[in-house]
Amino acid sequence: MKRPLEKYAQKRKFTKTPEPGPKVVTRTGPLLFIVQKHAARRLHYDFRLELDGVLKSWAVPKGPSLQPGEKRLAVEVEDHPFDYASFEGVIPEKEYGAGNVIVWDCGVYSPDEGSEYSFGDREEAEERLRRELANGKLSIFLRGEKLKGSFALVRTTTDKQWLLIKHKDRFVGPDTLLAQNTSVLSGATLDEIAAVAARERFSAGLLAPAGPAESLPRNLSPMxxxxxxxxxxxxxxxxxxxxxxxxxxxxxxxxxxxxxxxxxxxxxxxxxxxxxxxxxxxxxxxxxxxxxxxxxxxxxxxxxxxxxxxxxxxxxxxxxxxxxxxxxxxxxxxxxxxxxxxxxxxxxxxxxxxxxxxxxxxxxxxxxxxxxxxxxxxxxxxxxxxxxxxxxxxxxxxxxxxxxxxxxxxxSTRTGDFVVGGYTEGRGGRGKLGALLLGYYKNKQLHYVGHSGSGFTDQSIKQFLALASTLETKESPFVGKPPLNAPATWLTPDLVAEIQFDAWTPDGHLRSPVFLRLRDDIEAKEVRSGPDSKPAKTKAAKTPANDIERVVQQLDNKSQQLELVLDNWKLRLTNLDREYWPGDKSGKTPPITKREYLRYLARVSPFMLPHLRDRPLTMIRMPEGIDGERFFQKHWEQAKPEFVETVSVFSEHKEGRHEYVMGNNLPTLLWLGQIGTLEFHIWHSRAKVAADSKSKSTDYDSSIEAMESSVLNYPDYLVFDIDPYIYSGKEAKGAEPELNKKGFAVGKRVAFWINDLLKEMSLTARVKTSGKTGLHVFVPIERTVTFDEARHICEMVGRHVMQAHPKEVTMEWAVVKRTGKIFIDYNMNVRGKTLNVAYSPRGVPGAPISMPLTWEELEAAEPGHFTLRNVLDRLEKAGDRWHDVLSIKQNLAKVFGSKR
Structure with a gap:
């Protein structure tokens, strides 16, 4: 009879691979599941279930899905040791399974057939699982960070081939699951895991809940x-x-x-x-x-x-x-x-x-x-x-x-909780509230700290007097005699009030105390908020942390007209409830108003402004919203706020100087939103000299020759604009293709081919969705080539991809010849040509966003996944995927050598 991990051991040389050795463990507690993302010869996800001291394992090429009924092939492979659950790192070349590995998800699981769970009974769980495994059908409930709910593993007619299927329950979700591409342990992606600093490996036994056995405790007090x-x-x-x-x-x-x-x-x-x-x-x-x-x-x-x-x-x-x-x-x-x-x-x-x-x-x-x-x-x-x-x-x-x-x-404010030992009479005599008499406990005695007579509402006075009427007593509960300015009613010290105050006086009293509320969730004897304690020293109440939050706070004003005011600028806003993007017909999705759009621009500004800064901007304006008139505006000839920066550029088409707006700061971004700029299209070069720029000239407007010699003629990127011409069949005659899954899927395939070729050329590329049907692949470069030279390089790369994949790729200029294929537009590498900037919305229903992605995230991406309403949450969780796009510039002279 073979040992459980014999196959695992036979395939590996443990002197050459960092994977753990073949060891069977004995454990208690719930059973562990693990999903490892593995970039071996082909990218796949290893789905593993702890059972009988080892990890039963399946390779899932397309990864798990939260779509109910979606059948994902799962190929059964050899059992792995339990300690493999926490393995992430690099399996060396020429070794079995060579490639990068991360722990994509982990947690506990239980059989759940008939909605019966065995999380707390390992013996029962394993008995049920052995039976189901032998029958070729497992029904299991996962509790992980990314995977939750009920799944089935079903064996097909082939012994080693199974199907992983999500059951329909409240945990089903959109097919964006695989865009969550980081390790739940280290936070690294597959590409980053090799560079993660050396650290002590996680113990596999601590990946999911582990602790001593106990009955459910009763009457604990919170920390x-x-x-x-x-x-x-x-x-x-x-x-x-x-x-x-x-x-x-x-x-x-x-x-x-x-x-x-x-x-x-x-x-x-x-x-x-x-x-x-x-x-x-x-x-x-x-x-x-x-x-x-x-x-x-x-x-x-x-x-x-x-x-x-x-x-x-x-x-x-x-x-x-x-x-x-x-x-x-x-x-x-x-x-x-x-x-x-x-x-x-x-x-x-x-x-x-x-x-x-x-x-x-x-x-x-x-x-x-x-x-x-x-x-x-x-x-x-x-x-x-x-x-x-x-x-x-x-x-x-x-x-x-x-x-x-x-x-x-x-x-956010200096507050404290204080015991109410009585109150003074207000105007009208007994039964009227003047001020609360406050104290705190020290050495089991109640020490007086002052009185508070402000901050009350009619309702809070009524509430307090009703409670106080049941607590009246003849004796003062305070140690020592409090100073009084009116007759007092003493109370048994059971009530606790939260008080805002400026500071402690030298004699240990509250300065400028203001009543906030009664606290019925705090025991009076717990109160120790005396002058010897250290309440938080903070800013004024609810003061926003920066300009962005101050803008957002002002936009909470419900007025249709508003003047935004900060330290060094003002901006008049109008028609704030105008609908820029209408809601859907069902009424489930509300419209996006100008107010909400301006909030978005403010909050996205730290991520969007670096890509706008110092670049001539073409505005696509829709002042009445996406259903109204829309127009391109390149040049700005009207009055503008003082904070708006511009650049004067010589136009070879209109012969003469023309002024372009540059999105260089937050108020400019908000002003553009106010005037109905719903799309931001930018040049691929910057009007700013830096160490990487071959040209040091900033003469952009004296002549066409000066422009061609200036830094604006040297792009920051090589740009590949990928446009699907695969039609859905619903387009009007002569119309451009509308978004459809097949077209976008083939477009992604072409983007990966371009990236693979660029990697062979030792070039690193970045990708983003266009926000509509296409994709943009950018290669950050030092500014040492002109637009003409950049266009030539991109044409060369595009034609190589087209020759390798002639059925899918075209570079034909005649639109009728593009049908059914993906068009690689290398002509975006022309001075003055623009693409919408990262994080810019698009003026189409749903408010999609041009979203920067990692190449791993692109695998599961659809443009409809990224909208004005969800992109900020993604940025908060995952960060800006293009944060370093201007700092990882590549030297084309080194890539092409003497060919340039």
Missing amino acids: LAESGDEDPMTQADWSYEPKLDGYRVLAYIDNGEVFLQSRRGIDLTPMFPEVVEDLQRQCIDTMLLDGEIVALDGDGRPSFHALQNRAQRKSTKELTAARRENPVIFLCFDLLHFAGMNLRGATYEERRRYLTQCLLPSAHVQLIHTSDNAEQMYGASLASGFEGIVAKRRDSVYQPGKRAATWVKYK
């Missing part, structure tokens, strides 16, 4: 954060989360029963039935989550006031209305127990991975976002209406009920 005394700054080994303005909640899931426990141990379960319902669908026996329940106001921002209003509704009828009027979300930031395992001793970094894998997001249960950049997270949190951020050490363990220095909160 608390200390207050930061400075503005937050990015530090190594820390992660950052938004600080939420809601109810801190521990959510217990126990065999279908859900219990929501507040920070004070109060049962909140009846208040939030929609959260309970979603938690009941987590498909797990036992689970314990830590997070915060927030309520959203009418603008979709978190509001503690809305949450308190929601908490007052108790009857079934009131709760039904509340679910509609004040929706709540449970935002989870920690996983403390899963499937019979105690995870509190794992590090924050590990618990975060486990939470990302194991949580099944839904409408009312979501995973909180994290970042490694404190300043960006702080600015984004304030702009989104959150209180600030919480910093957490990645190596910290969870300490229930303790306030630890490994968690630090930074709030």
Whole structure:
């Protein structure tokens, strides 16, 4: 009888490959699944399931899919050792499977036939899986970062060939899955993994939840954060989360029963039935989550006031209305127990991975976002209406009920929580509120810190007096006698108020205290916010972090007319609710207004402006929106704001000087949006001399000869414009091809052929979607060749590709001769020719974006995947794929030698 890993060992020389040796392990806890992306002779995805101490393995050439019913071939290969689960790196040339490997996804899995799960019972799970494997049909439920939900593995008539199929459930999704091309461990792509700094390899046993066995604990208290005394700054080994303005909640899931426990141990379960319902669908026996329940106001921002209003509704009828009027979300930031395992001793970094894998997001249960950049997270949190951020050490363990220095909160204002020991009478005598008498506990005694009589609303006064009427007492609860300026009503010190204040006075009192709200989620005896503590020292309330956020904040004004004002510029905006892109006919997708478009331009500006800067711009303007008049505008001859920079260029067609706008700064970008510029088309050369430019002349406008000798005649790129002329059949007679999947798929194939040829020439290329039907391949170069020379090089490359693939590629100028093929337009390498800039929208329905991609992302890309409404989220998660496009310039003289 063969040993389980004999085939694996026979195929490898472990003195030459970094892959782990053939070792069978014995483990406890849920079973692991792993997907490794592997650039061997052919790119494929290795799908592996832990069973009986090894990894059962299948090679999936096209990768998994979230499309229900999509059948992906999965070829069964030899079993791999469990330790292979965390392997990523480079298998050397001439070795079996030579190529780069990353851990594309990982998590836990269970058989799920009949919606019965065995996450917490390994023995039962393996027994079920052995039986299903022998029968040639596995039904499994995956909990990974990228793959979630139910899948089937079905053997075909050929022993080694199976099909991997996504079952129809709430986790189905668009076919953009494979565009997520980074490792879930290192964050590297396949191309980057070889250069990742040497580090200790992850333990395969820690890839998914692992911890000592325990019964589901009861009545834990949440871990608390200390207050930061400075503005937050990015530090190594820390992660950052938004600080939420809601109810801190521990959510217990126990065999279908859900219990929501507040920070004070109060049962909140009846208040939030929609959260309970979603938690009941987590498909797990036992689970314990830590997070915060927030309520959203009418603008979709978190509001503690809305949450308190929601908490007052108790009857079934009131709760039904509340679910509609004040929706709540449970935002989870920690996983403390899963499937019979105690995870509190794992590090924050590990618990975060486990939470990302194991949580099944839904409408009312979501995973909180994290970042490694404190300043960006702080600015984004304030702009989104959150209180600030919480910093957490990645190596910290969870300490229930303790306030630890490994968690630090930074709030947007200086606030503190104080015990209410009484109140003074206001005008009208007893029963009228003058000011709250505030204190904090030190050595079990309540110390007076001042009184607050401002910040109240009629509703908050009414709420406070109703609560206070049940707490009246004859004796002052404070140690010592507080100074009073009016008769006082003393209270049993059970109420806690959040107070905003400027500073502590030398005698330990609050300076300029303002009432914010009552806190029913904090126990009075926990309050230690005295002058010896360190509340956060921060900026003014909700101050945006930079010009972009200040612009976005001003655009939140609902007025149709608005003057944007910043330190050194002003811009008048009009018709802000004009529809630039109409919504769809079903009404499910709302229109994109000028206001939303300007928000997009502001937020995308850090990514878009580097590609616009110093380049003559051709505007495609649609002042009434995409259904109105549209026109090209190259030259600007009217009055313009002072912040708009221009360049004067000699035109060989119109003989004379003409002024072009350049998109050099944020206010110019917003001004262009205000006047209806919905597409930004730019030259491929820049009006700026730098070290890489052969020409040092900036005389662009005295004559055609001067222009041809200037730096503007030397492009930054070789450009290949790939246009599919494969028709959908729905076009009007004589019209250009409209977007269709077949045409775009063949266009991608041609882009890969061009890239392969360029690689053989030792040239690195970048790619982006055009935003419509095509693709743009750019080769960043030093500015040492003219446009004529660049065009000649691109024509040579294009003709080589066409000769190799004559059935798919054409370079014919007659449109009728292009039908059914992909047109490579090398004539874009002409001075004055333009293409739309990276991140520019297009003036067609759906507001698609010209999106920079990696070559790996292109595999699964469709132009409809990238729109004005989703591109910012992609940038936040994946970053700017063209951030270095102007710094990786290549010297063509070295490539072509003496041929130039």
